[in-house]
Amino acid sequence: QVKKDVVAGPFQILVTELYRVFLFGAYICMMKAMALVPAVGSVFSFILSCFLVSMYSFEYIFSYKTWTSKERMSYVERHWIYFLGFGAPCSGLCAIVAREAPQFLDTALFSCLFPFLILMAIRAVPVRPKARGLQY
Numbered sequence: 490q491v492k493k494d495v496v497a498g499p500f501q502i503l504v505t506e507l508y509r510v511f512l513f514g515a516y517i518c519m520m521k522a523m524a525l526v527p528a529v530g531s532v533f534s535f536i537l538s539c540f541l542v543s544m545y546s547f548e549y550i551f552s553y554k555t556w557t558s559k560e561r562m563s564y565v566e567r568h569w570i571y572f573l574g575f576g577a578p579c580s581g582l583c584a585i586v587a588r589e590a591p592q593f594l595d596t597a598l599f600s601c602l603f604p605f606l607i608l609m610a611i612r613a614v615p616v617r618p619k620a621r622g623l624q625y
Contacts, residue, residue, distance in 0.1 A: 501557070508558040509548070516541045535584060539576035540565075542599075546575070546606040547613075571615040579606060 516537055523534040544565060551561045565572055579602050587595040 538580040539573050542576035542579050543572040546610040568615040
């Protein structure tokens, strides 16, 4: 499924990378802002963390397939529940460690888990849920 006949120009590569940087930056800012909201903020922050971890893990596959930003986001939107579940274990472990230990341990744990997340993302084959009334 790799597009071998399409060679992205330098401008397209620059646009895709800038979009990725702004997207990840926006997710981090939203996570920090949501964490400040009483009661439900930590839940929304955790959900955003799950998406961030999974998109960061799948970024290597997206780059290998030379997908544009639009194709990447379309894929994430179609398989949003898979991406939420894919990032949940790592985000959950990091959140537990972040509450109980200094922040550098949280970062160290993520650094140890991240190579395994990349390997799992390479082998992943998300399946779209069958529509039973609701369209995802």
